[in-house]
Amino acid sequence: MERGKGGGVALLSEDLLHNILSRLPALSYASAACVSRSWRRVAAAVLSCPKLASAISLNPSCQDAVKEVLDSVLSRPIRPHFAIACVGIKFNLENTHKLITKALGSTAPVITSFARGIIGNDAISEEFKEVQGVDFADLVSPDDKDEGIVLIVGFMPGMKIDAIPLLRELKKPCISLIDKFVMDVRDYSAAVSGCTSPTGIVMFWDGHADMKPVLKKMDYAMSMETVILGGGIGRFVYRSGHDSRNISGSAKDSCDAIALVFARDNDKPEGVGETRFHFALSTGVVPFGPIYKAVSVKVRGNRSDRSSWLTARKEGLNEVLDGERILHDIYDEIVYAASDDLFIGVTKRRKCSIGSEKVRWVTTLEFHGIRGPGNEEYLFVYGDGIQTGDLFRFYLPDCGTALSSCNRVSAEFRNLKQAWTCKNSHRLNGGDKTEEVFGGIIFACCGRGESFFGRANVDSSPFLENFPGVSLAGIMCGGEIGRVDSSSPNLHEGQEESALRSCVHYYGTVYLGYSVPQERIRSESYLK
Numbered sequence: 001m002e003r004g005k006g007g008g009v010a011l012l013s014e015d016l017l018h019n020i021l022s023r024l025p026a027l028s029y030a031s032a033a034c035v036s037r038s039w040r041r042v043a044a045a046v047l048s049c050p051k052l053a054s055a056i057s058l059n060p061s062c063q064d065a066v067k068e069v070l071d072s073v074l075s076r077p078i079r080p081h082f083a084i085a086c087v088g089i090k091f092n093l094e095n096t097h098k099l100i101t102k103a104l105g106s107t108a109p110v111i112t113s114f115a116r117g118i119i120g121n122d123a124i125s126e127e128f129k130e131v132q133g134v135d136f137a138d139l140v141s142p143d144d145k146d147e148g149i150v151l152i153v154g155f156m157p158g159m160k161i162d163a164i165p166l167l168r169e170l171k172k173p174c175i176s177l178i179d180k181f182v183m184d185v186r187d188y189s190a191a192v193s194g195c196t197s198p199t200g201i202v203m204f205w206d207g208h209a210d211m212k213p214v215l216k217k218m219d220y221a222m223s224m225e226t227v228i229l230g231g232g233i234g235r236f237v238y239r240s241g242h243d244s245r246n247i248s249g250s251a252k253d254s255c256d257a258i259a260l261v262f263a264r265d266n267d268k269p270e271g272v273g274e275t276r277f278h279f280a281l282s283t284g285v286v287p288f289g290p291i292y293k294a295v296s297v298k299v300r301g302n303r304s305d306r307s308s309w310l311t312a313r314k315e316g317l318n319e320v321l322d323g324e325r326i327l328h329d330i331y332d333e334i335v336y337a338a339s340d341d342l343f344i345g346v347t348k349r350r351k352c353s354i355g356s357e358k359v360r361w362v363t364t365l366e367f368h369g370i371r372g373p374g375n376e377e378y379l380f381v382y383g384d385g386i387q388t389g390d391l392f393r394f395y396l397p398d399c400g401t402a403l404s405s406c407n408r409v410s411a412e413f414r415n416l417k418q419a420w421t422c423k424n425s426h427r428l429n430g431g432d433k434t435e436e437v438f439g440g441i442i443f444a445c446c447g448r449g450e451s452f453f454g455r456a457n458v459d460s461s462p463f464l465e466n467f468p469g470v471s472l473a474g475i476m477c478g479g480e481i482g483r484v485d486s487s488s489p490n491l492h493e494g495q496e497e498s499a500l501r502s503c504v505h506y507y508g509t510v511y512l513g514y515s516v517p518q519e520r521i522r523s524e525s526y527l528k
Contacts, residue, residue, distance in 0.1 A: 050516050051078050051155045054473030055123040058131065058148040062091045062094055066099045069151035069414045072123035080108040081155040082163075082260060084202075084441075086115035086475045087234065088133070088147045097237045104153065109163035111258055113204055115235035116446035117476025119460060128464065131456050132449040132476060152441060152473045156275045156514065158268040159199070160192040163240040165247060166205075166214060167256040178214050179354050181259075182221045189263040197223035198263040200277045200512070202441070203230030203481050208304040209256035211481065212366050212385060215503035219483055220362055227277040228503070229510045230259075231443035231477030267492035273516045276435070278416060280409045281482045282459070283365075284402035284448060284507030285343060285395040289330050291315040291520065292392050294346075300385045307371050308386045309378035315391065321378035327370075330394050335505025341447065343506055344369040344381055346392040365502040367395065397507040399452060409511060410462035418465060435515045437467045442474035444509040449476065452507075459509045467513070482510035 055072035060063035069085075085100050087093065097112035104110065116133040131148060165179040189198040201218070205211050211232070218228060238258045240246050247255060264274065292312040301307050313320050321329075330342075345367050352362040368381040386392075420434040444459045457464070463472050483503050 005192045007075070041217050045526075049155075050157055050273075050438050050514065052152065052441075052471045052514060053078050053154075054120050054150065054152045054439075054471050056120040056129065056148060056150045056473070057117050060090075060147045062087075062096060062147075062149075063099065065091070065147070065149045066096055066151075068123040069149055070100070070103050073151055073153045074103070078153060079155045080104045080153050081159070082108055082153070082161045084152040084260070085110070085112045085149060086118055087149045088118075089113070089114050089234070090147045091149065093235060095236055096221075097239075100151065101239055103142045107241055109147050109161060109260065111163060111204055111238045111260060113238060114234035115150070116233070116478060117444070117449065118148055119148050119442060119444065119474035119476065120152075120472065128457060128460065128472075130444070130460060130474075130476075132451060133446060141179075144500065150369055150473050154439065154514075156262070158265050158272045160263050160265045160272050162188060162242060163238045163245065164188060164259045164260055164261055165238070165240070165245055165255045166209075166259070167247065168209075168254045168256050168480060170254055178217050181214070181257075182217050182354055185218075185259060185261055186221060187260055190352060192266060193264040194266050195264070196221075197226045198261050199225075199275070200227040200262040201230075202260040202262075202512070203228065203257055204230050204236050204260075205230070205257035205479075206235055206255075207232045207478060210306070210383060210385075211257065211479070211504055212364075212383070214257065215481065215483070216350070216352055216362055216364055216501075217354060219364075219501050219503060220360060221354050227279045227512065228481065228483040229279060229443060229512055230481040231475060232479035233475060233477045233511075248454070271341055276515045278413075278437075278513040278515060279482065279510075280412050280462070280511040280513075281484055281505065282402060282405040282409050282462070282509040282511070283505065283511070284397055284399075284405065284445060284452075285345075285505075286398040286401045287345065287393045287395050289333050289394045292321075292326070292344075294386055294388055294390045294392065295320050297386050297388055298378070306384045308368065308381050308384050310381065310386065311378060312392070322375070322377050324376050326374075326379050327373060334396065334517045341397055341506070343367045343395040344370070344392040345395050346386055346390050347500070348385065348387070348390055355426065363500050365500055367504065367506050369506075395506075397447065397452075402448065402507065403453065403458070406458060406509075410465060413462055413466040414512070435517055437470055437513050437515045438514045439470060440467065440472045440511065442472070442509055442511050443480050443482075444474055444476050445505075445507045446476040447478055448477055448509065480505045480508045480510050482508070 053073040055069040057065040057068040059068055083100060085096060087096050093112060103108050117131055119130045121128050167177045186196040190196045236258060258470050293315055295311045295313055298309040299306060311320050311322055339438055345365050349363045350359060351359050353359040368383050371380040371382050410471055440463045448459055450456045460472060481504055
């Protein structure tokens, strides 16, 4: 056979070879890349493709569970750009973090946290599961539900990604360095992209910190094009790609939250497509009862256990009501409750600024859980930040509202696909092909799931139905972060609705889908 005119594998098209190499485990892939110059070029193209790989394991052994998810996630070629790992409370957080960072190398940012439930495909059976923690699942044998892990590893060409902490000085434990945190995020984004607002921010917080003032300043400082989402997940550890941000063991600072920041890379190679973020929110609470106005407010407790004591009057009436009277009237209106949880949604209009920047008014809808039955003087709610004159209304978890909202999210994803298809069908010049979703992450309230809906995988269904076969993983948490514009039921006639923001939700699920013009990335990669 004449050299250069061989048959067999030499006749494989680049598309077919790309498909084959992308399915190989790491060692076989590395060997294939050494076969020839053309194979090496295609192998490089495989690694240049965006990818989100994920898996869960319910193995009761921490070391075995970590091995199972790592084997699954790394079973096909991927260049780790970032990693998120969430574990049950019976696993050792630090040991899990060490095992994962060792396997993924020294440069990628990694966040490892506790979670109240995990979502994804089982590493062994490949069955998709939403697994609640024992506090929220009605299980006959719940012991293994506080064990297990979900691992998410992503590569996004054209993006720079790093973990940036929200610090708290140990000498001043009541003061969180919020302005510094927001400036750190903006400075990082500006340094790599030339824009102070990144493409996306995924937040994790320990549940003890009050994220409402943090998110209010982030909302003030970031363009609305920046997607902000995440959840309260319990204690976490992290590794940043920048050593100065790694404060583990610091005698000076502790960490209230960690942000995984995604910013466009100004130095990305020509022809590399841009990863796009698609956000959606499924709500799960419904307002009911009259609108109230806070008359008096007292704050009690320490940083991790603050509460507000309120008296209020119904909007338009003069009688001041104590906590016992307010709750008595409210409970009379509840016909059926899917949960014992009860919240007030408070409309807050406050001044906001970062450092010496211009002060601006910001209007938010913020939720506070009801704390206890109240008494003859006050209504007790979790958290602080409520002022005299603030309007509020009661909210109750509602399965019907959550199901309708999931259906709406599914319709949003379906419309997105149809818009891409329509756009592609009108291209007559053979140009770029349609967008392609390559992965998704969800943060679901730990109070939802099968115990709330009565059937499995409801929260995941909007994504799974519209993007079958695409990697999806998620975390169950307490307090879901997702920045949205809201129309508040607390506002009375004459107030401006369009400026209202809501960032922390309860009994909700937030969705993040990643997409790229996939064909263009692959074709450009082949030419390099």
